[in-house]
Structures are given as C-alpha cells and as structure tokens.
Amino acid sequence: MFIGFSEAESFLRNCRDAVIITHQNPDGDCIGAGFGLKDILEQLGIRSRVICHDEFPSPRYDFITSVGQGEDFEPQTVIAVDIADVKLMGKYADIYGDKVQLCIDHHISNKNYAEKTLLRGNATAACEVIYDLAEYMGVKITKHCATCLYTGIATDSGCFKYDCTTPRAHEIAADMMRRYDINFARINRYMFDVKSEGRMRLESKVVELMETYLGGRLNIIAVTKEIADAMGVSMDELEGFAPMTIQLEQSEVGIFIRQRDNDYKCSFRSANDVNVSEICQSLGGGGHAKAAGCSMTGELEEIKKSLVETVERALSR
Amino acid sequence: MFIGFSEAESFLRNCRDAVIITHQNPDGDCIGAGFGLKDILEQLGIRSRVICHDEFPSPRYDFITSVGQGEDFEPQTVIAVDIADVKLMGKYADIYGDKVQLCIDHHISNKNYAEKTLLRGNATAACEVIYDLAEYMGVKITKHCATCLYTGIATDSGCFKYDCTTPRAHEIAADMMRRYDINFARINRYMFDVKSEGRMRLESKVVELMETYLGGRLNIIAVTKEIADAMGVSMDELEGFAPMTIQLEQSEVGIFIRQRDNDYKCSFRSANDVNVSEICQSLGGGGHAKAAGCSMTGELEEIKKSLVETVERALSR
Numbered sequence: 001m002f003i004g005f006s007e008a009e010s011f012l013r014n015c016r017d018a019v020i021i022t023h024q025n026p027d028g029d030c031i032g033a034g035f036g037l038k039d040i041l042e043q044l045g046i047r048s049r050v051i052c053h054d055e056f057p058s059p060r061y062d063f064i065t066s067v068g069q070g071e072d073f074e075p076q077t078v079i080a081v082d083i084a085d086v087k088l089m090g091k092y093a094d095i096y097g098d099k100v101q102l103c104i105d106h107h108i109s110n111k112n113y114a115e116k117t118l119l120r121g122n123a124t125a126a127c128e129v130i131y132d133l134a135e136y137m138g139v140k141i142t143k144h145c146a147t148c149l150y151t152g153i154a155t156d157s158g159c160f161k162y163d164c165t166t167p168r169a170h171e172i173a174a175d176m177m178r179r180y181d182i183n184f185a186r187i188n189r190y191m192f193d194v195k196s197e198g199r200m201r202l203e204s205k206v207v208e209l210m211e212t213y214l215g216g217r218l219n220i221i222a223v224t225k226e227i228a229d230a231m232g233v234s235m236d237e238l239e240g241f242a243p244m245t246i247q248l249e250q251s252e253v254g255i256f257i258r259q260r261d262n263d264y265k266c267s268f269r270s271a272n273d274v275n276v277s278e279i280c281q282s283l284g285g286g287g288h289a290k291a292a293g294c295s296m297t298g299e300l301e302e303i304k305k306s307l308v309e310t311v312e313r314a315l316s317r
Numbered sequence: 318m319f320i321g322f323s324e325a326e327s328f329l330r331n332c333r334d335a336v337i338i339t340h341q342n343p344d345g346d347c348i349g350a351g352f353g354l355k356d357i358l359e360q361l362g363i364r365s366r367v368i369c370h371d372e373f374p375s376p377r378y379d380f381i382t383s384v385g386q387g388e389d390f391e392p393q394t395v396i397a398v399d400i401a402d403v404k405l406m407g408k409y410a411d412i413y414g415d416k417v418q419l420c421i422d423h424h425i426s427n428k429n430y431a432e433k434t435l436l437r438g439n440a441t442a443a444c445e446v447i448y449d450l451a452e453y454m455g456v457k458i459t460k461h462c463a464t465c466l467y468t469g470i471a472t473d474s475g476c477f478k479y480d481c482t483t484p485r486a487h488e489i490a491a492d493m494m495r496r497y498d499i500n501f502a503r504i505n506r507y508m509f510d511v512k513s514e515g516r517m518r519l520e521s522k523v524v525e526l527m528e529t530y531l532g533g534r535l536n537i538i539a540v541t542k543e544i545a546d547a548m549g550v551s552m553d554e555l556e557g558f559a560p561m562t563i564q565l566e567q568s569e570v571g572i573f574i575r576q577r578d579n580d581y582k583c584s585f586r587s588a589n590d591v592n593v594s595e596i597c598q599s600l601g602g603g604g605h606a607k608a609a610g611c612s613m614t615g616e617l618e619e620i621k622k623s624l625v626e627t628v629e630r631a632l633s634r
Contacts, residue, residue, distance in 0.1 A: 165502070170488065170494070178484045184482070186589070200564065203524075247512055271506065
C-alpha cells in the first residue's frame with residue numbers, strides 16, 4: 001500500500017526498534033538513506049541497525065558508516081530504503097523479504113512489496129524523500145545525518161548534473177549548507193574526483209579499446225576475458241566504465257561490453273534523446289531511458305554487428 | 318566605488334546602450350554573464366554588444382553565443398563582467414580600461430578600477446550576482462538568459478562540487494529549473510562530460526607521466542617540449558590538466574608543469590588543507606588557496622627537487 005508522509009510519520013513514531021535494509025551492491029544513496037534514517041530514529045529514541053547483503057565499501061563510505069551499523073538484536077520492525085524489489089536484498093530477501101513493514105523509495109518501478117510504501121517516484125534520491133520526511137516530522141537532524149542525506153542526493157544526481165536532479169534536490173542542498181554546515185566539497189571530492197592509482201591507469205587503458213561506429217554517434221568498448229587478463233584486472237574491477245562510452249562530442253549511444261562465463265554483459269548509455277531502455281527491452285534486458293542493459297550470447301564480432309544495426313535503426317527513428 | 322543593487326539598478330535603467338566586456342581566455346562564467354546581461358538589457362530596451370579579447374570557444378559555447386554578440390556601435394556605456402583587473406581585458410584594456418562605468422564581479426581580489434563596482438566577493442559566480450540583480454530589479458528573464466546564468470554558476474562551481482558553491486547558487490538553480498525549464502542536463506553534459514577524441518586520448522597519455530612523491534601526498538606531471546612533440550600536441554592543448562594531479566586518494570598537493578620558451582609554468586592544486594597560494598607566493602607567483610601557479614627557471618630535475626622540498630615543508634606545518 002502506498003502511503004504519504006503523515007502515515008509514515010505515525011509508523012516511525014510508533015515503532016520500538018527497526019532493522020533498516022539497504023540494497024546489494026550498495027551505493028551512496030542507499031548507504032546515506034540507511035544511516036541517515038538510523039540517525040533520525042536515534043533522535044526519536046528508537047534503536048536501529050543498518051544491514052546489507054554486501055560489505056559497505058571501505059574506505060569510500062567510512063565517513064558515513066564509521067558510526068557503526070548498530071548492535072545486533074531481534075527487530076520488531078523491518079524497514080527497506082531505496083529498494084525497488086525484494087530480490088535486491090540479496091541474502092536478506094529470504095529472511096525479511098515478506099516482512100517489510102515500511103519501504104521508503106524513489107524508484108518508479110517499485111514493486112509495492114512492503115506493507116506500507118512511501119514512494120516519491122520523481123525524487124532524485126531516497127535521501128531526498130527521507131530529508132523531506134524528517135522536515136515533515138519536525139525532527140532536528142544531526143550534521144552526520146545531513147552528511148548522509150547530501151551524499152545520497154549528490155551521488156544519485158551525479159552532483160546535480162543529470163536529468164534526474166529535481167529543484168527540490170537543490171533546495172535541500174542549500175538548506176543543508178546553511179543549517180548544518182556540511183563539508184560538501186570534501187564529500188564531493190571523495191565521491192566524484194578521487195580514484196586509486198590502479199583505477200586511473202586502468203581507465204587510460206580502457207580508453208584505448210574504444211571503437212567508433214555510425215560516424216561517431218555510437219561508441220563501443222568491449223573487454224574480453226583475454227583482454228582483462230592481459231591488463232591484469234578482474235571483471236569486478238571493470239565497473240563504472242559505461243559513462244566513458246558517451247563522452248565524445250558526437251556520441252548518442254555508448255555500449256560497454258564485458259565478457260562473462262557464458263555470455264556478454266552489455267551496458268548501454270544514451271547521451272541525449274535515444275531511449276536505450278527500449279533498445280535493451282527488445283534484446284531481453286531493461287533499465288532506464290539513459291542507462292540500461294542486456295546480455296548477449298554468441299561470437300563477439302557478431303554481437304557487435306547486431307548491436308550496431310539495432311542502434312542505427314533506433315537513431316534513424 | 319563599491320555600490321549595492323539599488324544603485325546598480327538605477328545605473329542600468331538609465332543607460333542608453335552598453336558594451337559589455339568579458340575577460341580574455343573566456344570561460345563559462347564571463348560568457349554566461351556577458352550574454353545574460355545582454356538579454357536583460359534587451360528586456361529593458363537597451364541595445365548592447367558583448368566583446369572579448371579572444372574568440373568565444375566554438376562549438377563549446379555556441380548554445381550561448383549563437384544569438385550574436387550584438388551589432389557594432391559607439392557605446393555610451395562600458396560595463397565589465399567577471400573582470401577583477403583591467404589587464405584581463407587584453408587588447409580592450411587600452412581602449413576601455415579607464416572608461417568602465419559599471420563592473421559586476423565576484424572576485425574578492427577585484428581592483429576597484431571601475432567608476433562603480435557591484436561586487437559580491439562571496440558569490441559563486443558573476444552569474445549569481447547578475448541573477449540576483451535581475452530578481453532585485455524585477456526583470457522577467459528569458460529562458461536563454463537563465464541558460465546563460467546557469468552555465469556560469471555551474472562552470473565556476475564545478476557543477477556545485479567545490480568549496481566556492483554557495484547555498485544561494487543552489488537556490489538559484491532550483492528557481493531556474495522551476496521557472497524557466499532550462500535544459501540543465503544537456504548544458505552539464507557539454508560543460509563537464511564531453512570531450513574530443515583527441516583530448517580523451519591525450520588524457521590517457523598524460524596520466525602515464527604522473528610521478529608520485531612524499532608517499533603519494535604530492536603528484537607531479539611534467540610535460541617538456543620534447544614530450545609534447547613526441548605526443549604530437551602543442552602546449553596550448555595542455556590546458557586543464559592540473560586537476561588530474563590531485564585525483565589520487567592520498568593526494569594533498571599536485572603540480573602540473575609545462576615547459577615554455579624560457580621557463581617552466583607550474584600549476585598547483587590543493588586537495589584539502591594546504592594553501593598552495595602561499596607556496597606559490599613564496600616562489601614569486603600567486604593565486605587561490607586551492608589553485609595557484611608560478612614559473613620556475615633552471616633544469617627540470619632541479620626544479621622538481623626544489624618543489625618537492627617546498628611542498629614537504631608545507632605539509633609538515
């Protein structure tokens with residue numbers, strides 16, 4: 001059942017304790033939302049614990065998680081943040097999947113799996129929803145909480161760069177700067193500018209693999225196991241390269257391809273108006289208009305040829 | 318003489334025409350401020366022309382400048398935007414340097430060279446000052462004007478990423494999104510994400526030149542003429558690489574060195590608390606706390622050795 005702020009407030013004020021579930025492969029928004037909500041519940045005298053299928057990336061998110069996830073206890077209340085679908089809970093799907101009493105989310109694709117869902121499908125981030133909920137409730141948040149919530153808004157919006165950024169996200173950022181004196185420049189440096197030396201050198205190697213099609217409107221980077229072995233990197237390390245495929249001036253669509261055991265994982269990005277979600281759906285995958293994915297089997301050269309044709313058709317529409 | 322919004326308003330309302338000077342090596346803020354102000358004057362029925370020592374970079378800023386700089390005429394009024402010092406006018410310093418009646422700026426270092434100066438030294442960008450002036454005056458700005466002013470705020474703040482971002486910058490962005498429906502995501506893509514294929518490949522070559530000192534706290538990239546020749550690039554193309562020197566996790570200070578005819582140009586960046594302006598001042602240069610520069614003569618290896626020692630002393634303070 002979808003609920004509004006008023007019902008979410010009574011729910012939170014009436015719970016005695018809570019476990020807060022964040023999604024697997026945790027990012028800035030679910031980590032910020034989880035720990036931000038934990039801070040808010042603390043203000044209300046409610047103990048809570050933040051859990052995740054995976055470890056929270058360290059040291060990247062230490063400035064959020066170093067307060068601790070909270071002690072272990074048998075919770076009476078189960079809350080999910082930034083989780084559109086039970087299966088994104090990983091190992092916790094079995095334990096808590098059908099016991100979520102409150103879900104706070106901003107994904108329009110939310111499966112409505114929880115007893116009550118506070119969904120704002122047009123919000124930049126789950127952290128934006130939680131900030132507005134705290135405002136609604138009149139809870140005075142801490143500087144650490146503001147830091148958590150700013151991080152989620154910044155990371156989900158690409159530091160206010162992408163389409164999904166709402167005017168409200170900017171207003172909240174202004175508010176946090178004025179009222180809580182958050183060290184936003186340092187957060188942004190960690191989230192957006194800093195990389196490891198290995199990552200920096202890897203990026204310059206990956207650039208060399210870029211291939212240009214359709215007069216520059218399509219770029220493809222394909223990393224086979226053989227190439228990854230030669231570069232000395234695991235496939236896990238090849239996360240986050242998809243945006244690189246649309247950084248050239250003429251780019252309309254970019255595809256980052258990684259070989260897996262039995263298939264190729266294809267991550268699509270759209271620079272402007274092409275809806276890559278539609279393209280990926282036609283190939284058995286899915287996603288958002290500007291970022292989507294699918295998997296393909298067969299010979300790499302055949303796959304590329306077919307992808308180029310598919311994108312060419314989409315561009316001519 | 319420094320003036321406030323009220324006096325700036327009467328000045329603008331009483332001028333019959335204006336030439337608007339932007340600084341040499343024009344960037345998003347002075348271009349946005351120049352063309353934004355031109356739009357505002359048009360609303361008031363005042364003809365104006367935007368001028369610059371250099372050509373406005375094309376196609377990068379075409380979305381701003383394609384309305385035209387305005388026809389040539391003998392101006393009665395001279396306005397400077399985003400110009401802290403007459404010498405930044407380049408060839409226009411001789412013609413207009415002592416004739417500037419109004420300067421609108423946000424540089425705390427403004428030399429107060431104009432008859433009247435509307436200075437907000439804590440503003441993110443000159444465009445922030447101009448937006449607030451238009452608000453103060455009750456001028457209904459156009460979507461093109463909002464696009465110009467957003468661009469200046471975004472580029473000077475690194476898309477709201479850096480220390481210099483004010484809460485007001487966020488509020489203005491929110492306002493522009495709500496009221497003028499600007500295509501901010503496309504602006505940001507052009508300003509921050511898009512690069513030419515040559516630039517992309519050059520970056521991956523420059524990364525290879527990075528040297529690490531002081532346990533990773535100092536990184537230096539030095540490009541000699543010999544190296545530039547081997548890479549097939551001119552020294553002009555080596556603009557904008559300084560931030561790369563502080564992108565590693567442990568970085569505190571980064572120095573990008575380029576060989577010139579008779580010396581080496583050293584661009585410093587600080588990741589956190591080291592004041593590189595102080596370092597550069599001690600070496601005969603200057604700048605801001607987080608971005609400063611100086612020039613050095615002698616043998617490159619000796620220069621590097623001396624810079625490492627200087628930075629080591631600064632870090633131990």
